[in-house]
Amino acid sequence: MLLVAASVVRAENVDLSTVPTRNTVQLTIYNSEDLTLVRETRKVSFKPGANPLQFSWANTLIDPTSVELRFLTHKDKLTLLDATFPHAKPQMVYWNVQSEMDGEAMVEITYFTSGISWSADYLCIANPAETDMGLEGFVRVHNNSGEEYEDAQVRLVVGRINLVQKIAELARITPQQVEELDDTERGKFKKDALVLAIEAPLLTAQSSARKSRSEEPKQVAKEGLGEYFIYTIEGTETIRNGWSKRMRSLEAAKVPLKIQYRYRLAEYGDQLVRMYLLTNDKDSKLGTTPLPDGIVRVFRENGRDGLSFLVAQSVKYIPIGDKIELNLGPDPEVIFELIKLRTWRDNLWMQLHGANVFRKVGEAGVVVQVNSSVVGWDDHTLYTQRVRNYTKKPIDLEVRRAFGGHVVFRSELPAKNHDYQTVEYTATVKPAEKVNLLYEIIQHQGWLAKQNNVTIEKAQVKP
Amino acid sequence: MRYRTLALWSLVAAAISALPATAMARIKLITLPVRERAEIQLDNPGATLVEEERIVPLVKGVNQVDFSWANTQIDPNTIVFRVIAGADGEAPKATAKPAAAKETKPLDVKVLSVSYPPNEAALVWQVSSSDSGSARVRISYLLGNLTKSFNYRAVATNDEKALILSEYMRIQNLANESFGSTGLWAGFGPRFLKPIGINETKEMLVKKFTEVPVKKTYTCDPQAHGYLDRPQNKLLVPMHYVLKNNKANRLGVAPLQYGKVRIFQDDGHGGTAFIGEDWGKFTPLDDEMRLYVGVAQDVVVKRTIDKNQQHRIAGNLFDREVVIKFEIENFKDKAVVLDISENVRAIRNELYGNNGRDIQWELGKDTTFVEGSDKEKSTFEQLVFHIKLPARGADTKAEKIVHKLHLLIKNEW
Numbered sequence: 067m068l069l070v071a072a073s074v075v076r077a078e079n080v081d082l083s084t085v086p087t088r089n090t091v092q093l094t095i096y097n098s099e100d101l102t103l104v105r106e107t108r109k110v111s112f113k114p115g116a117n118p119l120q121f122s123w124a125n126t127l128i129d130p131t132s133v134e135l136r137f138l139t140h141k142d143k144l145t146l147l148d149a150t151f152p153h154a155k156p157q158m159v160y161w162n163v164q165s166e167m168d169g170e171a172m173v174e175i176t177y178f179t180s181g182i183s184w185s186a187d188y189l190c191i192a193n194p195a196e197t198d199m200g201l202e203g204f205v206r207v208h209n210n211s212g213e214e215y216e217d218a219q220v221r222l223v224v225g226r227i228n229l230v231q232k233i234a235e236l237a238r239i240t241p242q243q244v245e246e247l248d249d250t251e252r253g254k255f256k257k258d259a260l261v262l263a264i265e266a267p268l269l270t271a272q273s274s275a276r277k278s279r280s281e282e283p284k285q286v287a288k289e290g291l292g293e294y295f296i297y298t299i300e301g302t303e304t305i306r307n308g309w310s311k312r313m314r315s316l317e318a319a320k321v322p323l324k325i326q327y328r329y330r331l332a333e334y335g336d337q338l339v340r341m342y343l344l345t346n347d348k349d350s351k352l353g354t355t356p357l358p359d360g361i362v363r364v365f366r367e368n369g370r371d372g373l374s375f376l377v378a379q380s381v382k383y384i385p386i387g388d389k390i391e392l393n394l395g396p397d398p399e400v401i402f403e404l405i406k407l408r409t410w411r412d413n414l415w416m417q418l419h420g421a422n423v424f425r426k427v428g429e430a431g432v433v434v435q436v437n438s439s440v441v442g443w444d445d446h447t448l449y450t451q452r453v454r455n456y457t458k459k460p461i462d463l464e465v466r467r468a469f470g471g472h473v474v475f476r477s478e479l480p481a482k483n484h485d486y487q488t489v490e491y492t493a494t495v496k497p498a499e500k501v502n503l504l505y506e507i508i509q510h511q512g513w514l515a516k517q518n519n520v521t522i523e524k525a526q527v528k529p
Numbered sequence: 530m531r532y533r534t535l536a537l538w539s540l541v542a543a544a545i546s547a548l549p550a551t552a553m554a555r556i557k558l559i560t561l562p563v564r565e566r567a568e569i570q571l572d573n574p575g576a577t578l579v580e581e582e583r584i585v586p587l588v589k590g591v592n593q594v595d596f597s598w599a600n601t602q603i604d605p606n607t608i609v610f611r612v613i614a615g616a617d618g619e620a621p622k623a624t625a626k627p628a629a630a631k632e633t634k635p636l637d638v639k640v641l642s643v644s645y646p647p648n649e650a651a652l653v654w655q656v657s658s659s660d661s662g663s664a665r666v667r668i669s670y671l672l673g674n675l676t677k678s679f680n681y682r683a684v685a686t687n688d689e690k691a692l693i694l695s696e697y698m699r700i701q702n703l704a705n706e707s708f709g710s711t712g713l714w715a716g717f718g719p720r721f722l723k724p725i726g727i728n729e730t731k732e733m734l735v736k737k738f739t740e741v742p743v744k745k746t747y748t749c750d751p752q753a754h755g756y757l758d759r760p761q762n763k764l765l766v767p768m769h770y771v772l773k774n775n776k777a778n779r780l781g782v783a784p785l786q787y788g789k790v791r792i793f794q795d796d797g798h799g800g801t802a803f804i805g806e807d808w809g810k811f812t813p814l815d816d817e818m819r820l821y822v823g824v825a826q827d828v829v830v831k832r833t834i835d836k837n838q839q840h841r842i843a844g845n846l847f848d849r850e851v852v853i854k855f856e857i858e859n860f861k862d863k864a865v866v867l868d869i870s871e872n873v874r875a876i877r878n879e880l881y882g883n884n885g886r887d888i889q890w891e892l893g894k895d896t897t898f899v900e901g902s903d904k905e906k907s908t909f910e911q912l913v914f915h916i917k918l919p920a921r922g923a924d925t926k927a928e929k930i931v932h933k934l935h936l937l938i939k940n941e942w
Binding site: 500 | 845
């Protein structure tokens, strides 16, 4: 609340004040931190000489060190002399303004508050054939700041900012205590955040009054700015304290999707999962904005005039052009079994006790003494990856398996190294088909283990 | 307090468009669109999706549609509001205005925003309508405490060669919301149209399979089933009914869901006798559902380790030789097939300790299972052999059959 005190010398117990109302207000909300930059403008009448202004924020979560006053009009005639944070009233600041004019001026007050946040979420509805989907993105603004912001221009910052101290924490201590903190980095951050906020023009009183087309969903303008992306919601919004409001931020119909079945232990656990794969690009009717972190809820039209719920999944920030991968979980119509068919050992090496002498077992003409121990050998394991497809469509399969140690992956499968210890192979399984994907793992052990990697060897293996 | 657990209110006031949310009137008129249709989709293994349709009267301009629930576990984040074509397949219609127009125009209805009031199980949609009229809307949401499970009733013929398998879906409604005539679908099988009240449990027959061939198996497996009498080395021999989930065995329509199977047998006198129950595991197509019915005490299997010897190859490297002897007697008056299952790795661990390495082995010349192991059921370390056991003789004496499993365990240290 902004009060203009009626006298230069503040009375102790008897006060008279006027209350200039907010002219415009803009909220710049960061989703990676509990932080919102508020810029509000108010019309204030000044008289020549000293003009005391009192700004207070009882029961809100404003960072007292962030409160700043600027003059938008009559800058040459108005001077901010000092600011005082009274000891007895922690959520208050007094500004002394020296005026050389008699009349009205527009002031801007900026501050950080916590308790306002926003989040993104997405709704995907795939068609019954699962060839494309409708994708809607939403932003939801939550106001638990303790303050009502009426007709506010709302800007949402997508990106991760660095913050060295929580605003909510700062809001709960006195300005005097805040001053004792090492705030070099805080100051730097605040400056950066202010630059972000100031890049966009603040709504004027006239533009604020201009409502958006009230019978159309509001447009959300998206623009990149440095490492961040800013969503600006058309017109103004009123988000009452304690409430949250959800608005559509993007909508795309018939977004093409591809289905792939994947096995990746580290990412999806020990199961074959069904994936919807999309791309956030123009060809996929998306690509206008990065997709902020959020929950994706995936449904499918079940072909019976209804929906089937498939999954709710968190996704991380997806840049423009990047893939969108939705894990639908295991498919009961695709059976995926890894069966160990046979194990054996060969290439056994012995070392004589107490000597640096090595002998290979079974080599012609070599007698291996009793006082020796096995020091090196090869473990062979023959596997079949059995896949049964009971769906009505062919399925694309991608399997990644990691092997520790010095390993040879021997198979005729189309395999490649995903990384130094992970092999990736692919296959297509027709409807009603049962396939056995054979491979042999040769693990060099003990003295024979010279590396820690997997080598792929294209060769036939027999069950 | 709300008079019901789930409600949809439509605030009839076009002027609302001009009002900010904070300026909502205290005096308001609301309509209460009733649920026209409901579908409960139970195809997701971990979630129940409810879809309900209501016809919502809208006025031209911006309308407020309030959806609230009390004491139900609706996940508010999953609520989807869609305006759909009417029951006749057409778009929602504007109210006819005889003087103004002969034909009614389809309504253009858009959701502008959703607001979530604090500390309340409710949300408010702001919906714009191009004209006054009624719109059929479908509201979908995930609902907790409305769950499904499956169970089976199997009635075997007197000769235990076939059975009738009835699969039931049981829906338990602890969601504190009743549904009138509601579509229920499990993701397979028929769609049911049934009412389901609060705290009600409803059981429905999903499918009845008749003349399903059943295989009765007797299995001994010291690792899986253990011993009946350890000091005498007598193995436990459980009896299973085995059903194969494929078309050839008159099943194979869909995977058989996990659930309890109660098994009865035709007693030959027009009645049935309960012979046991087991949990049927989730059984994909072409897989077997094995149901443990009870212990067969008339098939006696004594297992002893007949030979245990090791041969040094070099230094600490050995080949090991193990012979396991099975003495089997069938005291039944019917011939049966016994499945003998042995885990080679477990034998090695039992005799020499677990060195953590996979096992390399081959069958020795003293093995008496002439037909070899069952390739389909055996793995690299689990062996399954089938043995035909004749019925006991006319003198009530059972023939003692002896079999040996001779294993050469190689390259051990």
